[in-house]
Amino acid sequence: MGVRVPPGAPHAADRGIFWYNTQLQGRKQKDMAEITLEQRRHSAAHLMARAVMNLFEDVQVDIGPATDEGFYYDFDLPHRLSPEDFPKIESEIARLIALDEPFVRKEVTADEAKKLLAGQKYKLERLADVVADGVAISTYAVGDYVEMCRGPHVEHSKQIGVVKLTRVAGSYYRGDEKNKMLQRIYGIVAKDQAELDEIVARAEEAKRRDHRRLGTELDLFHLDPEDPGQIFWHPRGWSIYVTLQDYMRRKLVKDGYREVNTPAIMPRSLWERSGHWAHYQQNMFITESEKRLFAVKPMNCPGAIEIFKSRTRSYKDLPLRLAEFGHCARNEPSGTLHGIMRVRGFVQDDAHILCTEEQIEEEVAKFCRLLKDVYSDFGFDKNLLIKLSTMPEDHVGDEATWQHAESALAAACKAAGMDYEIQPGEGAFYGPKLEFTLVDALARQWQCGTIQLDYQLPSAERLNAEYIGADGKKHHPVMLHRAVLGSLERFIGILIEHYAGAFPVWLAPEQVRVLPISDKALAYAEKVRGALAAEGVRVEVDDSAEKLGAKIREASAWKVPYKLVVGPRDEAAGTVSVRKSGEGDLGAMSLDDFVAKIRGELEP
């Protein structure tokens, strides 16, 4: 088979599908004899297409690959598909599976394929791509249904198992928003009903961890429908927020950064010079005062440059690392908003490093080390994915500079002991970048950290930042935009789901709850609280009229890591009875011992 593109494969430009293809291409021929999950999913997609064509009029089919979760198929038809159609389609698929017909592969010529696909405009367009690639064209037939496809498939349809449709969604043809929107149905396959139930149960677990749900349950924040994409942080959520921010602040200071703060609202004239007015205006909140236009900042970078420019700079000042937890506002399209993960008002652990070209590599390596250090405190350092995005077609600056910049990023990764994969042409128009994607407890991927090279903003054409070199002449520094956590909001959303709301002690908004067994123990409970508060522990007393069992249940629901039961026996002995999340009853220990114990857990 070699490396040829399988016939019928979607065009490589279809992102997301590209991955799937490359994975299959790498598969050895002998593996194809076995029935894989991909084959079952992919075959289920075919039968779903067949079912939809059997049930509805004027169906145009596009493509239907397997995914990490299951499969989907894209259709264009006059009927508006909805979940109400699922039972009907599912039972038609079940009927087709029960026929247990073989999947028959056949290689055909372009003309034969054209005849087979007559009337299917999307398929014919896809065929043209395959023909252009000059590779063999194959078809798969199951019963009376034939489709151009490179396979592989199951041998006969009963091998697919059971199929359940999960959702219907819109999807642009070839993933391009300028194209028509098709109707996509997603589905999953399982060996039998029992496995299907398991998959459904897993999905429910993810739903239980959903940060939007836990954010409400744990009283961390709320989102007001009247102000979409803006977060109201409640005391418990804000406690997590500032704890994380303080933690990051300490890391930055230790790593040679200086923290600054710049205005939230800046004038049009500045944004014109920075290029944002021309390139980013759609995403900016613009306001007016006394006939002058201003914009709420979507990024902190111009502010950092203004600080750099506030006095004459020497090469001896470089690298200058300016950190800023500046609140940014971006007018994101409504459809992209998602809980606190994707919002319109947010703060990044942002910093801008102004340095010479020679310093780039060392600065990037330094950043990589910092990122690894921080991620390890959350257990995110294990499955870190790093992507190096290189020069896009539409770029500024000469190729030699780009090449130098790209190799500096690559060398820095190696110096930090990190593997990376290259995303050709995915860099920003002003410079290449590294993106860091972490994998959470549910194996989901999140892009958080990034470091981005920028020759443009400090240049004479933009904000004109200059320093005096050793040669006594003026030079423009290079700017590195970088963030470790990304936005604090998104990172906290990830943490909520990663920990299922049960934060480690150092991050927990309430670290200890003291539970007096009755109000006779209230005074002692108050004494325990005072002793812990003096240590900087976030501690509360449950002075409600409930019984102990109810208090424990309540504290557990709020995911308080330590519960200290105190009663007359403890008061007499100067002890607390310790109960810890996940570990249960640890028995009684002296208050001093407990203080010593928790002291060690107040830092990551």
Added chain:
RNA sequence: GCCACUUUAGCUCAGUAGGUAGAGCACAUCCUUGGUAAGGAUGAGGUCGGCGGUUCGAUUCCGCUAGGUGGCUCCA
């Protein structure tokens, strides 16, 4: 922004073949003072997202609009 779906009490959700609504949890008051995952009683709470249409009558049907959800595009 695009496609589909969706919006009932603070939260999770019932419900009305069109005759202005219910549960559990949470909340309030009272009783209970109980040593490791829900003690009991009583009570308060909603012009059923907003606007318009059909109708004798709309929370229910239709249209528009806003928010949300799932995708797509984009992205920290």
